[in-house]
Amino acid sequence: MTNREARLSRGELKALLLSDEDGFRKALQLVVQEALEAEMTEVIGAGKGERTTERIGYRSGYYERKLVTRVGVLELRVPQDRAARFSTELFERYQRSEKALVSALVEMYVQGVSTRKVK
16 A cells, blocks of 8 residues: 655745635645545555555545634545445534534523624
C-alpha cells in the first residue's frame, strides 16, 4: 500500500493562512479532505488506482457534503465505495454542522441569551 503525504512547508502554510480571511477554513478543508481519502484507503485496503491482493472493495466516486464549522462552511467531496460499506468517522451520516456549534447554540437558548449578547 502506498502512503500519500501532503506536506506544506512552514512558509507555504503561513502564506495559505494569511492569504485571505478564509485561509484557515481552506487549510482545514484540505486536512479534512485528505483524512477522508486516507479513511477510504484504509477501508478498501488499497489506494486510488492501486492493484493489490488485499483489496476488499472498489471506489465509486464522490458525493458533495457541506459541513458547517466554527471557521466557516467546508465543502467536502466524500468518497463512496461500490458496496456502500464506507462510512466516515469524522462526522455522522446526516450531520451537517459541527456538534460543538450545535451544543453551544442549545446552551445559549437554555440560558436565555439574547441575540444582542450573542452578537
